[in-house]
Amino acid sequence: MENYLNLTATQARAALQKKEISATELTHAYIQAAEATKALNNYVCMTADKALEMAASSDKRIADGNAGPLEGLPIGVKDLFCTTGVETTACSAILKGFVPTYESTVTSQLWRDGAVMLGKLNCDEFAMGSANETSVFGPAVNPWSTDGGADLAAGGSSGGSASSVAAGSALMATGTDTGGSIRQPAAFCGVVGMKPTYGRCSRWGIVAFASSLDQAGPFTRDVADSALMFASMAGHDAKDSTSADAALPDLHAALQASVKGMKIGIPKEYVMEGMDEAITALWQQGQEWLVEAGAELVPISLPHTRYALPTYYIIAPAEASSNLARYDGVRYGARVEAGQSLDDMYEATRAAGFGDEVQRRIMIGTYALSAGYYDAYYLKAQQVRRLIKNDFDEAFEKVDAILTPATPSAAFPLGVKQDDPITMYLNDVFTVPANLAGIPGISVPAGYSDTGLPLGLQVLSGAFREDTLYKVAACLEKQAGFTGQPPRHALAAR
Amino acid sequence: MSVDKDTVKKIARLARLDVPEERQEQIAGELNAILSWIEELGEVDTSAVEPLASVTGHSLPLRTDKITDGNKVDDILANAPEQASGFFVVPKVVE
Amino acid sequence: MSNLVAGQTGEWEVVIGMEVHAQVTSEAKLFSGSSTTFGAGPNENVSLVDAAMPGMLPVINEACVRQAVKTGLGIKAEINLYSVFDRKNYFYADLPQGYQISQFKHPIVGEGVLTIELADGTTHDIGIERIHLEQDAGKSLHDQHPSKSYIDLNRSGVALMEIVSRPDLRSSEQAGAYIKKLRSILRYLGTCDGNMEEGSLRADVNVSVRRPGQALGTRTETKNLNSVRFIMQAIDYEVERQIEILENGGKIDQETRLFDTSTGTTRQMRSKEDAHDYRYFPDPDLLPLQLTQDFVEEIKAELPELPDEIKARMVSDYGLSSYDASVLTEERETAGFYEAASKGRDRKLVANWMSSELFGALNKAGKSLAESPVSPEGLGALVDLISDGTISGRIAKDVFAEMFETGRPASDIIEEKGLKQVSDSGAIEALIDQVLAENQDKVAEYRGGKDKLFGFFVGQTMKLSGGQANPGMVNQLLKDKLRG
């Protein structure tokens, strides 16, 4: 089992091809690992039988020489992706018992390419949160910890995804990123998390949070795996009107290429007051690594950076308030009968079915769109959003990629930031701008905090230039040589 | 712009959320805190800025007029909390 | 003609605006691939998108866009090359998404105009403010269960055009003419089948009254009227109701009302409606719809000739009366039938035959023009036989009745029954000789100065010929013979 759980996807694939291991054995190992790390609360639903069936099919295809690019690789799925015949709840009480009769485009592409589904992973309710604490199933727990310290947040919203990949209970996992929900938990858990260009991965069949910002992406152990999984997830989908009909760049070549001569932008606005010193130091270190590898640093300015979070906290709740109107107890989910009228039923169902944070955001969004406030809030936010995008457009005329910290802090203990929504929202200060601008971003584990927790660096590139992103990420990964295994890894838990 | 209890009631009604009387004050406070933080945006001069609704530059893709879906009543009703003779069933609606 | 309504305390002016929801003729729905067919079993024409399942996304139907553009061109409206789909947010049992996808700030069609003609021959230009595309909602059935409503989503997502008029209408008669004219244009264009009974065309009517020359009064909106008669009834009722309230010192509440078809009255909606706050915003699942001028030109090139143009041509080129032309152009099928039947022959005669004999027979038989047993060519051939003197107009009526009954061509019937008009002077002379011989006393009286008897001789001769003698020749030959 040791051998299996330590393999990257790229390595596991090679071992499967050479028949050194079988998909069934690999899948078994992951099912056991998930059992062994149950305390991390990563899985909200295990599909062990289905996984073993899929693994058996994979073994057959490998034997027949028909292996797909992800053949036999066990993957966890964020519970935001609809999966045929498997309960999909978005970690909300309101969707308890909902079993889709359809499969999201992204997951169906993974299965098409041979991946094996382990189960559904924990996340914040409707992906609204930065610590996975709003989940109706309780928080996913970070496998990293400080000596004798409290349980740490895995980050959010895709906390279960980050935690399971870090803890060795999933080889790879899907996530979604609306304001940082892939990159922030990846940084907290010491794994690679990538948010593609808006429109790269189909949103069809993914429970919507904020449609103009949502984007699916991969969680993996390393950068090469990230590119491998992303290639399967991406692709034009006629069922999503916002899906981009653009060919993927050559990612394989990008992973091999050098950053020599590349211009890397360092935005002055990402120097935040009160930022963890270790993070400032790591950012500095990252710049030096890139220079050593032959890249050129270019100081840039993204002047509207400080307005990104307030802009996000109008646009995302506004869209969410409308996207979540369909959860009304009529066609699916949990209905609460109350009073006599249909409206009584709606109000009772939604009050009982949505958690506090989701209700808070629905209220903010409803308010921001309501008569008399639309111009002051929503319209204003859309205007500032354009300015933020313009900042990036101008920057990418001068530089190939941008290097920033991924998060303003390392993972924090569960429970501490719950009382103050705004403190929690500040977690996404470095990640949100990429969602507003629609550009890709990746978080690469690159160092440690004073207390030994993983820290990530973020790389941003222009839209549809994931090749550039991977080029820089691969360089950082190589230079950083991050190999840490969390204390609560499945291997340690046995 | 400050949110009071009545505004909370009004928003909750629009959003069909049953917010108990005793929580309205607290929620008003939370919303005000968030809104006053958001009001920073007022500093930005946007008088000549076209609002951005989508980062995708392309135009709306059009599909051809063909029947490709439907006739799946079982799928449609599969998760319904209440149904009868092929219909969804809800508490009586008064017009 | 004045449109003012007399009240107890003076005259009132009626102001009406209409919002017409016209179902776009298309195979599939606006944003999903399920069928738009009427009459399917509950929830059969429903896709996962129509039922707003989690993660489902809309993709627009090109045909619906074309239909909206075509309709805009048909009312000479401005086509907006840039339009945006917005979400109109509200909760309702038959609105699965919790919002309707509609167009708010940037509709696909802008200002246009529709000309109506009233019975008194006056014409009026009614302004069209806009046409936008939107989704229809599902249907709630309230009478299946004492405490429950049943929801059928078959209509959910069907494409509608909302056609919004300016408040330019001044009477229920004008409103009736407006909806009929609009329906006619939509049917010519083929963009809506106009079937009001099935709900393909429904009108919301905004009615207010004011003293002439004063500012607009408060209006009420009566929703979902699905026949011309109901529209007119609802307006008449509202006008009377509002005038009575105002004349008794009351005021009109701006409200939504429902029409009761059994009593012909309107009533306030029973449910206390919340103040509307639809929170419109651009649908982030859809991008702005950007059309090219070429796309519009292509549709323009496909436009059929419209009723106003055909009518003008019928009056100027065919010499028809404005009234006849109106009747013949109300429906595209009628105009098409007429054009085919009258081509290359006496246009006026064909028009007369259509509006009297054909429409009369169809009416009596309860048939539509499409079901007519007499084809345009068949009717044309009959008219030819009249024009060339083969049969008389009177015989033609019998022939037509037979044609309508059996669907056989006129020539066969005439041949078989030997109804051909006799134009052989020898044969007619022989008939006249017989008549004169049998009525020598009357011949003497005639020659003695009793001119009136001429008609008697004509009648007798025609009768003897079984109606087939050419009446003109009979007249001429009789005159010659009687002169002696």
Ligand SMILES: [Mg+2]
């Ligand atoms: Mg209306």
Ligand SMILES: [Zn+2]
């Ligand atoms: Zn409408």
